[in-house]
């Protein structure tokens with residue numbers, strides 16, 4: 036083992052790769068950015084704050100040759116049961132592919148489905164909303180700026196659907212979803228789970244299509260991770276209400292339930308709510324954690340494609356965990372305040388960060404400005420909590436201890 040993370044704080048080490056099914060020792064390049072990404076994952080975050088590898092990984096995903104395209108495992112499983120004569124729901128949102136690169140790294144590809152200027156209609160339920168490739172990219176950048184480092188690196192890329200996807204398609208099931216539109220554009224549709232209809236397809240122009248590439252995490256056999264239901268998840272029905280929506284003391288219940296008896300996990304839930312409020316994501320039904328790190332480990336913030344749908348709406352209920360529990364991690368609080376100052380304004384830092392992506396405009400100006408407005412609302416919610424309960428019981432160190440006075444009280448007064 037020549038590149039080892041020698042302590043238990045890290046998730047994988049090089050020796051683990053010898054047993055990897057899709058990598059042979061001969062082809063293995065330990066310095067490949069995707070491999071370095073896996074080696075840097077620790078109990079605290081997906082990558083270190085000062086990681087140089089993340090930039091390299093993004094550039095690499097944006098440029099390196101694609102040698103194979105696959106349907107994702109969950110879609111494959113559904114395909115076995117999928118009958119294209121039976122349309123279940125009129126939604127074509129779940130279009131994603133696994134691509135493999137020349138040096139054996141992999142990424143989840145989500146194609147562009149909605150133009151950047153289009154705002155999602157008010158009549159669309161969040162659970163049938165489109166997945167937006169630019170939301171995946173922007174969410175990664177925001178997560179890094181907030182110093183959470185819980186979103187796998189995501190790069191934007193213009194992909195040639197014919198040469199890089201169809202010709203690299205691993206099996207017939209995938210080849211079969213490609214077709215030529217009446218305008219002679221190459222298109223692809225999702226077989227499953229919801230639709231087999233070509234009107235929900237995405238099309239290139241005629242071959243080129245934008246998409247997001249999310250760097251693959253280590254496989255389950257190398258680093259098992261499991262999904263946990265979000266206690267503040269929404270009802271996925273037309274009229275249903277969840278417990279948190281009707282019970283004002285819901286947080287007391289959560290606090291007494293595993294794994295939230297662990298204060299670190301509870302505080303991480305507050306981070307997740309803040310993150311989702313900023314991006315406008317109402318579709319956080321689950322989150323993932325690596326089992327190796329137990330309840331102390333960080334939470335993964337994956338699947339952010341339903342963020343950034345409506346810049347004119349600030350969906351305050353996404354902040355329910357924060358205003359119901361009246362808790363926030365001190366580090367997060369300090370960072371949010373910093374990003375509200377004119378010299379570090381969140382929208383400016385985001386604009387700068389996103390300009391390094393290969394795609395021209397990741398977020399339009401109204402979405403960037405919405406971030407500043409929403410950040411103010413987060414600060415306001417926390418300040419109201421501080422006024423009610425005092426700073427000592429609201430702003431917490433990661434381990435759950437009271438934070439040193441941060442001046443929230445003064446600002447609130």
Ligand SMILES: Nc1ncnc2c1ncn2[C@@H]1O[C@H](COP(=O)(O)OP(=O)(O)OP(=O)(O)O)[C@@H](O)[C@H]1O
Nearest residue numbers: 107109129130131143187249250251252337338339
């Ligand atoms: N970067 C990644 N590395 C490894 N696995 C990933 C990655 N991105 C997504 N996945 C896996 O693919 C599955 C689907 O991804 P995602 O949730 O982003 O897409 P989705 O179309 O919204 O699917 P779902 O309906 O399951 O939410 C998830 O279970 C996740 O574990």
Ligand SMILES: [Mn+2]
Nearest residue numbers: 318338339340
């Ligand atoms: Mn999803």
